[in-house]
Amino acid sequence: MVTIIDSGICNLGSISRAVERAGAGVRVATEPAQVAAADRLILPGVGSFPAGMRALRDRGLCDAIREFAASAKPLLGICLGMQLLFETGEEFEATDGLGLIPGRVREIKATPRPHMGWNRIVPKGDDSLLAELPEEAYFYFVHSFVCEPSDNADVLGETEYGETFCSVVRRGNVRGIQAHPEKSQRCGALVLESFLKL
Numbered sequence: 161m162v163t164i165i166d167s168g169i170c171n172l173g174s175i176s177r178a179v180e181r182a183g184a185g186v187r188v189a190t191e192p193a194q195v196a197a198a199d200r201l202i203l204p205g206v207g208s209f210p211a212g213m214r215a216l217r218d219r220g221l222c223d224a225i226r227e228f229a230a231s232a233k234p235l236l237g238i239c240l241g242m243q244l245l246f247e248t249g250e251e252f253e254a255t256d257g258l259g260l261i262p263g264r265v266r267e268i269k270a271t272p273r274p275h276m277g278w279n280r281i282v283p284k285g286d287d288s289l290l291a292e293l294p295e296e297a298y299f300y301f302v303h304s305f306v307c308e309p310s311d312n313a314d315v316l317g318e319t320e321y322g323e324t325f326c327s328v329v330r331r332g333n334v335r336g337i338q339a340h341p342e343k344s345q346r347c348g349a350l351v352l353e354s355f356l357k358l
Contacts, residue, residue, distance in 0.1 A: 161184060161185045161186075161187060161199055161200075162179050162184045162185070162186055162187070162198075162199075162200050162201075162202060162355075162356070163186075163187045163188070163189045163194065163195065163197075163198035163199070163200070163201050163202070164176060164179065164186060164187070164188055164189065164201075164202045164204065165188075165189050165190075165195065165201065165202065165203045165204070165216075165221060165225070165241075166188045166189065166190050167203075167205060167212065167215040167216055167219065167221070168215050168219075169205060169206060169207045169211060169212060169215050169240075170204040170205045170206060170240075170241070171204060171206055171340075171342070172188065172204070174342045174343070175202065175204045175238065175342045176188070177342070178341065178342035178348065178349070178352055179202070179352055181349065182349055182352040182353045182355075182356055183353065183356060184356050189201075189221075190219060191219065191220065191221075192220050192221060192223070192224035193224075195221060195224035195225060195227075195228055196224060196227065196228065198228060198233070199233060200233055200234040200235070200236075200355070200356075200358070201225070201228055201233070201234070201235045201236070202235075202236050202237075202238060202241070202355075203225065203235065203236070203237045203238070203241035203244065203245070204237075204238045204239065204240075204241045205237075205238070205239060205240030205241040205243075205244060206239060206240055207240060208240075208251050208252060209240070209243055209244065209249030209250075209251040209252075209255050209257070209265055209305065210249070210251060210252055210253060210255045212240050212241075212243070212244050213244060213249070213255055213256070213257060213258075216244070216258075222258060225258055225260075226258060226259070226260065229258075229260050229332075229333065229334050232332070232333045233333060234333055234335070234355060234358040235260075235333060235334045235335065236289075236335050236336065236337070236355050237334075237335070237336035237337070238336070238337055238340065238341065238342075239302070239303065239337075239338060239339070239340055240303075241336065242307060242329060242336025242337055242338055243257070243265040243305060243307055243336075243338075244257050244258055245257065245258055245260045245261045245329070245334060245336050246258075246259075246260075246261050246262075246263050246264060246265050246307055246309075247259045247261070247262055247263060247264065248263075248264045248265065249264070249265040249305070250264060250265060250266050250267065250305075251265070251267070251305055260331065260334050261307075261309060261314060261329060261331045261334060261336070262309065262310035262311060262314075262331075263307060263308050263309040263310040263311075263314070264307075264308050265305050265306070265307050265308070266305060266306060266308055267304060267305055267306075268303070268304055268305060268306045268321065268322070268323070268325065269322055269323050270321050270322020270323055271322070273304040274302055274303055274304040275301050275302075275303055275304070275321045276301060276302045277300070277301065278298045278299070278300055278301075279298065279299065279301050279319050279320070279321060279339075280296060280297060280298050280299075280319060280320070281293075281297050281298075281299055281317045281318070281319055281327050281328060281337075281339065281347075282317060282318050282319070282320075283297075283316065283317050283328075284315050284316060284317055284318055285313075285315075285316060287316050287330055287335075288354055288357065288358060289316065289328070289330070289335055289337075289351060289354050289355060289358070290316065290317060290328065290351065290354070291354060292350045292353070292354055293347055293350055293351070294347070297347045298344070298347060299327075299337075299339030299340070299341070299344040299347055299348060300339055300340050300343040300344045300348070301319070301321075301327075301338065301339045301340070302340065303338060306325040306326065306338070307325070307326050307329060307336070307338065308325075308326065309326055309329055311331075314326075314329050314330060314331050315328075315329060316328040316329055316330040316335065317337075319338070319339075325338075326338075327339060333358075335355075337351065
């Protein structure tokens with residue numbers, strides 16, 4: 161069973177269907193008690209960093225997500241959800257994130273923006289989340305901001321778009337992927353299936 165956080169600014173239907181295709185049941189969390197009861201948690205999101213954090217605060221979910229992360233159970237952030245795991249976002253204005261991963265979220269240097277379409281994720285290090293991927297794994301991206309971990313050891317995968325940026329991150333039981341696995345056909349399905357096995 162996977163609990164997916166509904167912050168009100170996420171593609172809940174698409175990610176729910178993708179998780180179900182990967183073989184899990186889905187619960188939706190809109191309040192802290194539902195997050196606390198989860199066995200594994202996905203934080204999706206689309207839109208801006210400030211709006212994402214505001215949506216989580218308005219539903220009282222920030223501390224619940226932090227407490228879940230401290231429980232050592234698997235947590236996966238997707239797209240904006242990955243960015244919100246970091247300490248600070250620089251979109252429009254400096255905004256505090258969830259602070260689960262040291263580092264910042266900054267505008268991508270390359271143009272045109274957004275970085276949109278299919279691109280490769282190159283695994284760095286050894287982690288079961290990416291272990292089943294083919295040698296050349298392509299995913300679907302839509303974003304204008306990138307995550308910059310303070311510790312390079314937290315970088316689990318990289319992508320090239322005018323610069324090399326962190327596209328998959330891990331710190332302990334907390335992982336994030338910048339691409340959309342729910343839109344990434346077989347490679348995306350493999351990531352979600354691996355998440356279910358963590």
